[in-house]
Amino acid sequence: MLKKFFGGNGEKKEEVKEIKSEEFLTPKEIVRELDKYIVGQHEAKKAVAIALRNRWRRQRLPEDMRDEVAPKNIIMIGPTGVGKTEIARRLAKLVRAPFIKVEATKFTEVGYVGRDVESIIRDLVEIAVTMVKEEKMEEVKERAKELAYDRLAEIMVPEPQTHPQSIQSLFDVFLSPSKSQTSEFEKEQSRLRDERNRIKKLLKEGKLDDEVVEIAVTVETPGVNVIGIGGDLSNIQDMLSSLLPKPKKLRKMKVKEALRYLTQEEAQKLIDMDEVIREAIHRVENQGIVFIDEIDKVAARSGGRGPDVSREGVQRDLLPIVEGCKVSTKYGLVRTDHILFIAAGAFHIAKPSDLLPELQGRFPIRVELKPLTKDDFVRILTEPKNALTKQYKALLETEGVEIEFTQDGIEEIARIAEEANSKAENIGARRLHTVLEKLLEDISFNAPDMKGQKVVIDREYVRRRLESIIEDEDLTKYIL
Incomplete structure (x- = not known):
């Protein structure tokens, strides 16, 4: 499928190809891929796999129907540490889709000091631009490396210093150069070429990697902070920063580092930033995934009174973005109609029904993630990639x-993690990190003296190291 871009006069400017990573991934294959990294939670995996496949199906619809098909946004309900964020993150990596994770509690209603919800889309576009830029730079890497070798050879074998001449003598040389002068110049150029080719060959063989060279590098100017006005000012700050000239300074570095820097610089020159921006916006609009965590924290509690900047106001601001609107970014307008939104929350105190009815309607798919058991912990410790x-x-x-790790050792670690979760706060699979760190503390500390x-x-071994902590409930709360 091709997406067409038109100029103001209606003429076709450029065509950007649709990414077809999902084309070869059926819902079953997506779940299989997620199974490599996440244990259990089959219902959640199934829901995101269907949502992803529906995007591929939408691209194959006639154009008049394609715009009518909106993504079915998902709410994941489950305690912390059961895999809500990881499912969304792995899904985005699977298809190279622009992905951003935000916490609903970080945002405030428009008009108050703090970040407004539109900054989510602005940040997502930045991520997409970086992603596409890296891909394009990878495509021109070999050509950029060749140009970097040329530049480095020129730096290491500079043009010879010419002695100052009078203006009259320069005119004479220009108007009637003698054969000897021309011949001398050609010889000098030939010698320079040969020397640079020799240096270039040595550079490619890596024989000069530890030599030190002096190259001109661009100095990044500090950002301009605008103080005293509320709201999100990232666009104004970017604009002011771009007005400041970027000075260059000479810096000494090893050839290996210089080559890396110059390759990056040459790759930047070879890519078309307009094309990068067009493709990035296209990816955001058609493949972007926004993961909104802690959505339950902005739900109005039943029986609550009075306005709350970070609750109902944030929900109302989320509505147009989730429903579909145009957001102004420094790269242009971005439509949010087909971005997939995945919201997640523990919903211990609030319930999904405490969200604004309009917002509930924008998240038609609800998936409950199950708390993790001892058997799940055993699988988490052994099965993922x-x-x-x-x-x-x-x-x-x-x-x-x-x-x-023996099988009975892994089972004991899983049992202790489950017990610690039941005695203290249930933090799901994250408890395994705490348990393993405590278990292997002495080995990690003494490892340099235990070679071989x-x-x-x-x-x-597990019981000897952890049983005393588990038996004391106070110690469990503080240590595990």
């Missing part, structure tokens, strides 16, 4: 220490 036990094992291997040793983490 980068499970915690694998991470700790790899970390300690860098010191030459081998640790092995192997430690087996079995049930006995």
Whole structure:
């Protein structure tokens, strides 16, 4: 599918290709991919997989119907640490979609000091521009590297210093250059070319990586802060910063670092920023995912009285963005009609029905995530691609220490994590981080002196290290 962009006079300016990452991912395949990183929560995975596939289906509809099909936004209900944020984050990574996670409590009603909700879309566009820019720079990387080698060779073999001449003699040379002067100049240029080619060859072989060179680098000017006016002023600050000239200064650095800097600089010159911005806006409008956490904290409690800047006002400001409107950003207007919004909250005190009825209607899909049990913890410690036990094992291997988690040891860690969650606040899978840190504290501390040793983490080892803490309820609350 192609998205057309038109100028003010109606003529076609450019076409941007739709990203087709989802094309090869059926809902079952999306769930399978999410299973590699997140344990359980099948209903939530199923809901986001359907939402993602519906985007692909929408792109295949006739144009008149395509604009009518709005995304079915999702509310995830569940305690902390059960995988709400991780599901949304992994989903965005899966399809290279612009993704932003925000907390509803950070925003205030328009007109009050603080960030207004439209800044969510502005930040999302910034993320998309950075993402597309990185992709485009990767495409021109080889060409940019070649140009960087040329520039570095020119810096290392500069043009010879010419002696000042009188204006008359310069005119004479220009008007009637002698054969000897021309020949001398050609010889000098040929010598320079040969020397630079030799240096370039050495640079490519990495033989000059540790040499020090002096190159001109751009100095980033500090941002301009506008004080005394409420609201979001990021656009004004960006505009004022862009008016200030960016000075350059000479800096000494190793050839390897200089090559990296010059490659980046050359890649920037090779990409078309107008095309980057167009594609970024197109991605945001058609593939953007906004994850709004702590949505329950801005729900008005039943029986509450009086206005609240960070509650009902924020909900009312969210309404037009979730429903679909045009938001002004420094890159142009962005339509939010087809951005997927995923809201999440624990809803311990407030209920989803405490949200404004209009906002409830904008989130038609509700998914309840289940609290994690001991069996879930066992799976979290072993099944995911980068499970915690694998991470700790790899970390300690860098010191030459081998640790092995036995099955009964993993089950004991899971039991203790579940018990700690029941005695103190239930923080879900995050409790495993706390338990493992305490469990491996001595090994991590003494690892440099334990090179070549192997430690087996079995049930006995886990009990010896953690049983006393679990038995004392006060210690459990403070330590685990």
